[in-house]
Amino acid sequence: MLIAQISDLHIKAAGRLAYGVVDTANLLQRCVTAITRLQPAPDLVLATGDLVDYGLAAEYELLKSLLAPLSMPVYLVAGNHDERRHLRAAFGGPGFEYLAATDQFIQYQVQLGALCLLVLDTVAPMEARGQLCSVRLRWLEQRLSETAMPTIIAMHHPPFVTGIAHMDAPGFEGAAEFEEIVARHAQVERIMCGHLHRSIQCRIGSSVVSVCPSTAHQVALDLRIGGPDCFVMEPPGFQLHLWTPPRLITHTCVLGDFGPHYPFRHAGVLID
Numbered sequence: 001m002l003i004a005q006i007s008d009l010h011i012k013a014a015g016r017l018a019y020g021v022v023d024t025a026n027l028l029q030r031c032v033t034a035i036t037r038l039q040p041a042p043d044l045v046l047a048t049g050d051l052v053d054y055g056l057a058a059e060y061e062l063l064k065s066l067l068a069p070l071s072m073p074v075y076l077v078a079g080n081h082d083e084r085r086h087l088r089a090a091f092g093g094p095g096f097e098y099l100a101a102t103d104q105f106i107q108y109q110v111q112l113g114a115l116c117l118l119v120l121d122t123v124a125p126m127e128a129r130g131q132l133c134s135v136r137l138r139w140l141e142q143r144l145s146e147t148a149m150p151t152i153i154a155m156h157h158p159p160f161v162t163g164i165a166h167m168d169a170p171g172f173e174g175a176a177e178f179e180e181i182v183a184r185h186a187q188v189e190r191i192m193c194g195h196l197h198r199s200i201q202c203r204i205g206s207s208v209v210s211v212c213p214s215t216a217h218q219v220a221l222d223l224r225i226g227g228p229d230c231f232v233m234e235p236p237g238f239q240l241h242l243w244t245p246p247r248l249i250t251h252t253c254v255l256g257d258f259g260p261h262y263p264f265r266h267a268g269v270l271i272d
């Protein structure tokens with residue numbers, strides 16, 4: 001099982017740049033092309049939120065066309081830049097039936113062979129912070145109590161303080177309760193997040209949280225107290241998660257043209 005995770009696509013309406021600078025549509029197109037060329041092909045793509053920039057219907061329409069070249073199932077996660085109603089309206093058709101089965105929150109369960117995927121909705125509408133209310137936490141607890149199968153939880157906001165002050169400042173309501181639930185269920189193999197626009201890892205409970213870089217702009221790495229909120233055009237990327245029981249191995253992929261692959265050896269001998 002090979003999972004391609006993309007995150008924080010921030011698609012704008014056609015012709016518009018994010019923050020007046022970032023051509024997010026072009027960058028996603030490059031990422032989608034890179035994924036379609038992968039060998040072996042991923043079994044699925046998981047998009048962990050901030051799919052579009054302002055939650056607009058026109059942005060979701062463009063997003064849908066940009067994702068169309070992906071032949072494998074695509075699972076969508078809502079982020080703080082998303083708008084649930086417009087997201088559902090744009091992706092109501094074939095391939096996205098799982099969205100129709102969700103109610104107030106975009107939370108759903110997918111069986112991936114011997115893996116269970118639980119998608120959580122950490123959105124507090126019109127706010128940057130993360131939120132897992134009692135309804136959403138109860139849903140998680142219920143799902144985890146039903147199976148001992150290795151489980152991946154996907155959600156937009158990372159449930160820990162990252163050290164990047166302006167990203168941490170809005171907070172995450174329910175993060176402590178979430179951690180308690182995860183700590184009680186050893187089958188949680190991984191918690192896959194976005195939102196931070198960087199590759200970050202952290203242990204919570206007995207599980208690992210991994211944060212995927214953005215397909216577009218990255219949040220500037222600044223660990224100073226009160227550091228300013230800035231982004232930087234470091235190389236964008238995505239992650240490949242390889243499930244080889246009993247482990248999930250994560251590779252971070254950088255997008256860009258870095259030339260050909262060079263051999264280490266010639267005629268079986270290490271090149272000097």
Ligand SMILES: [Fe+2]
Nearest residue numbers: 008050195197
């Ligand atoms: Fe984002």
Ligand SMILES: [Fe+2]
Nearest residue numbers: 050079080195
């Ligand atoms: Fe976000």
